[in-house]
Ligand SMILES: CC(=O)SCCNC(=O)CCNC(=O)[C@H](O)C(C)(C)COP(=O)(O)OP(=O)(O)OC[C@H]1O[C@@H](n2cnc3c(N)ncnc32)[C@H](O)[C@@H]1OP(=O)(O)O
């Protein structure tokens with residue numbers, strides 16, 4: 001299980017931010033060549049990212065590079081230059097099954113040229129168009145490299161011609177559709193960023209909603225958002241305590257040949273035991289136990 005509670009975006013043309021990328025404690029960093037970088041800066045951003053990857057130690061932090069969409073004149077140069085840097089993953093914006101296939105084929109070729117093991121470079125799909133939402137299941141299926149789907153709420157709202165609201169009600173269909181496709185195909189799902197960097201209560205509520213809907217993590221655009229996201233995505237002491245009691249009670253029940261039993265008046269059977277095990281696995285991964 002790979003943790004992706006938080007993924008922190010940073011513009012690829014900002015050397016100061018690129019240098020500090022590994023220190024904020026985010027599980028992943030996304031170095032951006034797309035919308036955070038002006039058209040005139042695309043070439044220099046590629047060079048800055050290359051230098052940053054050479055000179056910084058990203059040990060333990062997943063490094064993802066967001067390329068420009070396949071429909072733009074920048075995409076092929078982005079892929080060619082960035083894949084050779086061997087990031088953990090390439091993030092495909094405005095993702096569709098057709099674009100995913102093209103990216104996958106380019107990565108096959110580059111890995112061969114560079115003598116890399118086939119499939120070394122993973123791909124994340126940024127779903128942020130109405131067509132992308134409808135075809136998300138196929139997009140994941142196209143490439144065995146695809147490890148995560150991210151929701152891009154700003155572009156999706158623009159494509160739907162709706163206003164973004166604080167409670168993100170306009171994203172409800174996309175959120176549930178993406179989570180379901182990701183669960184079906186066993187890849188991670190990461191919710192859209194909360195763009196008001198000074199509203200911590202709003203961020204907490206939005207992250208809690210994402211978690212409740214099944215997202216495995218949340219995108220962020222500012223280091224000040226990481227702690228809140230991690231708090232929401234960490235099991236509480238009470239949850240860990242309860243999970244331990246479930247596992248203990250399960251062992252006792254097994255001795256008596258019982259598959260289902262009662263704990264504090266509530267039924268416990270396999271799905272509940274599996275959830276308790278998941279809570280303990282996450283707690284272990286984060287270092288809480
Ligand atoms: C819709 C989309 O496509 S979202 C994805 C693309 N967008 C992005 O990548 C935006 C990334 N975020 C940012 O650029 C900025 O956080 C902004 C513009 C949103 C806000 O900027 P500011 O108001 O200056 O942020 P803030 O005052 O919190 O900055 C404090 C420090 O954190 C740094 N910082 C801010 N955001 C980031 C970041 N994403 N990554 C690394 N460092 C950052 C700043 O450089 C500053 O450092 P300093 O104290 O050494 O000068």
Ligand SMILES: O=C([O-])CC(=O)C(=O)O
Pocket residue numbers: 035126128150151152153154155156191192193219
């Ligand atoms: O990656 C993201 O979620 C940000 C983004 O592009 C969008 O909201 O359009």
Ligand SMILES: [Mg+2]
Pocket residue numbers: 035093128152154155
């Ligand atoms: Mg976008």
